[in-house]
Amino acid sequence: MGIQDIIEGKKQWRAHMARVKALPRDYQIVYREMQRYFFKVGPVGLADGSLLSGILDFFEEGVVAGKGVLELIGNDVAAFCDDLVKDSRTYADIYQESISGEPGTAEK
Structure with a gap:
């Protein structure tokens, strides 16, 4: 990942957050809670946006x-x-697999 990719990613994130700020207040609150939840739970594909x-x-x-x-x-x-x-797949699944020692055995 080069500098240009990082700059472009920041531009996209700022545009995304500007859209969030344009939502009504109740939508903003729920969106931020969902965002916080996903960052904590960590679906592996979250990075693609x-x-x-x-x-x-x-x-x-x-x-x-x-x-x-x-x-x-x-x-x-x-x-x-x-x-x-x-x-x-979440990071919690990956963690469960790592402590159980058997890949693909994480329960959902």
Whole structure:
């Protein structure tokens, strides 16, 4: 990864966060909680950016439709997040495999 890639990545992240700031306050709060949750749980594919930008697109559509954020995702934000990454490998899975000593044996 070169300097230009890092600069471009920062530009994309700033544009992404500008879109988040344009959302209504309740959407912003839920988005940030989801973001924090994903950074903690760590789906391995999070780095490609498609998960967070997909959520942002979904939220923007909800705003246009005039729906509240909890109408879209339900009252349990963590359950919604878990459902989004249920088929994805997480860093927690990798950790479980490393301590069990058997690759691919992590339970979900």
